[in-house]
Amino acid sequence: MSDRSPGANRPRLTLHVPEPPFRPGDEVDYSWLDIPEPDAVPRPDETAAPEAIRDLAYGLIRVLDFENNAVGSWNPGLPPETLLAMLRKMALLRAFDERMHRQQRQGKTSFYVKSTGEEAIAIAQTFALDRADMCFPSYRQPGILFARDYPMVEMINQIFSNNADPLKGRQLPIMYSAKDYGFFSISGNLATQYPQAVGWAMASASKGDDRIAAVWCGEGSTSEGDFHNGLTFGAVYNAPCVFNVVNNQYAISSYSGFAGSERTTFAARGIGYGIPALRVDGNDALAVYSATRWAADRARSNLGPTLIELFTYRADAHSTSDDPAAYRSAQERTEWPLGDPITRLKRHCIALGIWDMDRQAAMDLEVAEEVLAAQKEAEKNGILGHGLHQPDITMFQDVYEHMPWHLKEQSEQAARERAHKWPE
Amino acid sequence: MARMSMIQAINSALDVTMGRDPDIVILGEDVGYFGGVFRVTAGLQEKYGKERCFDTPITECGIIGAAIGMAAYGLRPVPEIQFADYVYPGLDQIVSEAARLRHRSAGDFQCPLAIRIPFGGGIFGGQTHSQSPEALFTHVAGIKTVVPSNPRDAKGLLIAAIEDNDPVIFFEPKRCYNGPFDGYYDRPAKTWADHPDGEVEDGHYTVPLGKARLVTEGNDLTVLAYGTMVHVAQQVLIEHGLSADLIDLRTLIPLDIETIEASVKKTGRCAIIHEATRTSGFGAELSALVQERCFYHLEAPIERVTGFDTPYPHSLEWSYFPGPVRIGEALERLVKAEA
Numbered sequence: 133m134s135d136r137s138p139g140a141n142r143p144r145l146t147l148h149v150p151e152p153p154f155r156p157g158d159e160v161d162y163s164w165l166d167i168p169e170p171d172a173v174p175r176p177d178e179t180a181a182p183e184a185i186r187d188l189a190y191g192l193i194r195v196l197d198f199e200n201n202a203v204g205s206w207n208p209g210l211p212p213e214t215l216l217a218m219l220r221k222m223a224l225l226r227a228f229d230e231r232m233h234r235q236q237r238q239g240k241t242s243f244y245v246k247s248t249g250e251e252a253i254a255i256a257q258t259f260a261l262d263r264a265d266m267c268f269p270s271y272r273q274p275g276i277l278f279a280r281d282y283p284m285v286e287m288i289n290q291i292f293s294n295n296a297d298p299l300k301g302r303q304l305p306i307m308y309s310a311k312d313y314g315f316f317s318i319s320g321n322l323a324t325q326y327p328q329a330v331g332w333a334m335a336s337a338s339k340g341d342d343r344i345a346a347v348w349c350g351e352g353s354t355s356e357g358d359f360h361n362g363l364t365f366g367a368v369y370n371a372p373c374v375f376n377v378v379n380n381q382y383a384i385s386s387y388s389g390f391a392g393s394e395r396t397t398f399a400a401r402g403i404g405y406g407i408p409a410l411r412v413d414g415n416d417a418l419a420v421y422s423a424t425r426w427a428a429d430r431a432r433s434n435l436g437p438t439l440i441e442l443f444t445y446r447a448d449a450h451s452t453s454d455d456p457a458a459y460r461s462a463q464e465r466t467e468w469p470l471g472d473p474i475t476r477l478k479r480h481c482i483a484l485g486i487w488d489m490d491r492q493a494a495m496d497l498e499v500a501e502e503v504l505a506a507q508k509e510a511e512k513n514g515i516l517g518h519g520l521h522q523p524d525i526t527m528f529q530d531v532y533e534h535m536p537w538h539l540k541e542q543s544e545q546a547a548r549e550r551a552h553k554w555p556e
Numbered sequence: 557m558a559r560m561s562m563i564q565a566i567n568s569a570l571d572v573t574m575g576r577d578p579d580i581v582i583l584g585e586d587v588g589y590f591g592g593v594f595r596v597t598a599g600l601q602e603k604y605g606k607e608r609c610f611d612t613p614i615t616e617c618g619i620i621g622a623a624i625g626m627a628a629y630g631l632r633p634v635p636e637i638q639f640a641d642y643v644y645p646g647l648d649q650i651v652s653e654a655a656r657l658r659h660r661s662a663g664d665f666q667c668p669l670a671i672r673i674p675f676g677g678g679i680f681g682g683q684t685h686s687q688s689p690e691a692l693f694t695h696v697a698g699i700k701t702v703v704p705s706n707p708r709d710a711k712g713l714l715i716a717a718i719e720d721n722d723p724v725i726f727f728e729p730k731r732c733y734n735g736p737f738d739g740y741y742d743r744p745a746k747t748w749a750d751h752p753d754g755e756v757e758d759g760h761y762t763v764p765l766g767k768a769r770l771v772t773e774g775n776d777l778t779v780l781a782y783g784t785m786v787h788v789a790q791q792v793l794i795e796h797g798l799s800a801d802l803i804d805l806r807t808l809i810p811l812d813i814e815t816i817e818a819s820v821k822k823t824g825r826c827a828i829i830h831e832a833t834r835t836s837g838f839g840a841e842l843s844a845l846v847q848e849r850c851f852y853h854l855e856a857p858i859e860r861v862t863g864f865d866t867p868y869p870h871s872l873e874w875s876y877f878p879g880p881v882r883i884g885e886a887l888e889r890l891v892k893a894e895a
């Protein structure tokens with residue numbers, strides 16, 4: 133055993149606990165945030181070796197410059213109809229979020245989660261994937277369903293837990309499932325989808341298929357073991373999987389420092405696994421599209437997984453159960469240097485001459501109307517209300533494929549209780 | 557004495573123990589500056605500093621594992637798991653490590669953790685904010701499991717749990733955080749403001765682990781319950797005009813078997829109530845114990861009233877919950893049964 137004295141004149145150890153740059157009421161200044169010029173990290177060939185492109189994990193892939201032009205080697209050169217289609221989907225999702233949030237406030241359901249400020253991510257990414265590719269989302273990627281034209285009425289039926297809810301009132305609002313749309317059932321438990329997506333991708337590879345998987349989690353969720361389990365399996369089996377980390381700076385009240393952002397980027401998590409990693413401006417729909425396309429093409433060419441960090445800002449509360457005024461400065465949102473994804477794409481389309489403010493205003497009205505119509509339609513099937521909308525038997529179904537005796541007995545008990553509580 | 561909700565009482569337990577013992581530290585998701593998603597740790601970071609009450613990365617496995625290491629150093633960590641439904645990634649550290657550390661090291665190391673976990677349903681939280689997984693823990697040798705039902709007990713039991721040298725799982729019935737819940741979700745919510753157990757001593761006191769509490773005394777039957785279900789059971793007993801020993805178990809392991817045994821031998825009839833799923837639930841253990849120890853005194857089959865063996869549903873929450881109708885039916889069957 134060594135004597136303690138050699139170190140005795142060193143300063144005492146101290147425990148480091150991360151502290152966010154701003155708290156409520158603070159003046160917000162993001163000038164320390166490094167926003168490189170578009171093309172500071174040019175687009176490499178999709179076959180590049182991971183060790184040759186490590187700088188992509190530390191830079192920031194951007195296409196839209198501050199003058200709303202699409203510039204540089206990552207410019208995907210999308211045709212006007214694709215740009216406008218993405219813009220419309222993003223506007224539709226925002227309108228949907230606004231209205232559904234209000235429905236929760238009016239007591240028509242228990243819970244809601246918005247993806248405000250993150251619309252470019254799921255939507256542009258889904259545009260960059262094939263329709264047959266399998267998505268394993270977190271709760272903040274409903275944009276996938278919008279991009280794949282999933283019926284909004286079905287989403288609202290689910291949110292209202294009503295008698296047309298495709299998930300039979302079982303799941304918390306917004307925890308959708310849509311296999312026909314390549315959308316895996318959302319789990320409330322964070323990061324569990326990471327290894328699952330890899331498994332799906334491994335299966336696709338083992339069957340000689342050409343479909344790939346894509347998976348999302350928040351930056352906070354990268355702390356969970358399952359995030360790392362996914363990366364390990366992905367690396368070991370060269371799985372055709374696109375790993376996405378949506379870094380919206382917050383995990384409920386905890387800023388990204390509690391997931392490790394003080395030391396390095398989330399993209400850099402890929403480097404240790406030998407997985408190519410891209411860090412992207414998540415509020416730039418074109419950069420998001422382009423990076424995703426790069427990763428998807430690479431996976432489809434049997435070159436394995438890519439990790440993408442989508443750098444963005446959670447512009448609203450974590451969920452309807454949260455009030456961010458208690459832990460962060462309201463100025464953060466307004467000062468966010470990468471702006472708003474919808475505004476930026478809109479301005480780009482206007483700069484291209486394919487769009488104008490009048491059409492934008494008309495579109496905003498149209499999407500609001502569309503959402504309202506869908507809500508009216510869904511509301512005919514009921515709103516959340518003390519479980520009157522599902523027959524009790526639905527609670528006992530699908531626990532197992534075939535209902536065992538004890539669940540049959542319990543379902544009879546439930547039926548007796550219902551007759552007692554709500555006699556016709 | 558002060559009027560406290562269960563949230564305030566638990567906060568007070570943390571405050572009082574942290575003030576007395578600098579080795580007590582709190583860690584968990586959002587527990588620091590924000591004070592936890594249920595506000596249970598509010599103000600503690602400000603009062604005791606970031607080194608003693610701090611946010612963690614979102615990894616339950618990491619939270620428990622780090623807490624075990626801190627305990628090995630000599631601290632007394634009080635980790636919070638945000639919802640019982642999210643404890644599973646931490647199970648390996650609890651079951652394989654915390655539970656066995658004293659035994660496998662022949663007392664060389666010990667693991668004084670009090671792991672606070674909000675649990676139970678009734679808040680429209682769906683299948684991932686409603687579960688009652690206590691039986692997973694009572695099944696593991698080396699862990700104590702505690703479930704308070706009211707503010708006064710919550711404070712005293714938590715202080716006892718923190719001062720205990722074994723790992724303790726401390727389940728907080730979140731449906732009762734702000735008031736006793738009698739099972740009638742469609743009536744105005746009650747608060748702790750006018751409930752006798754909302755009166756809480758200010759300073760340090762303990763409610764010993766392993767001691768149940770007789771909430772009401774009677775001769776018709778014995779009702780065993782814990783957490784939220786104590787209040788639901790009490791309401792049903794009143795409605796049905798039954799005279800019962802209502803026993804609030806308070807601690808599941810170690811269990812106060814003496815109180816249970818004495819009561820069942822007196823009444824000859826026993827009902828067990830919990831919100832958790834039925835099969836292999838803690839009620840099965842209680843039922844086995846009562847049968848083994850009181851068989852010749854029993855005048856009717858033991859009744860178990862529980863949640864159903866399904867995931868906790870969202871919209872059908874109140875069909876799932878073992879509410880007044882299910883309990884009432886079972887209690888009537890129990891008192892009317894003739895040998």
Ligand SMILES: Cc1ncc(C[n+]2csc(CCOP(=O)(O)OP(=O)(O)O)c2C)c(N)n1
Binds near residue numbers: 321350354378614616
């Ligand atoms: C295993 C698990 N632990 C804790 C939670 C509670 N929880 C829900 S969302 C959340 C924060 C997630 O943050 P992040 O991964 O950054 O995603 P974001 O919400 O920002 O999209 C937490 C802690 C959970 N759902 N699952």
Ligand SMILES: [Mg+2]
Binds near residue numbers: 350351380
């Ligand atoms: Mg986040």
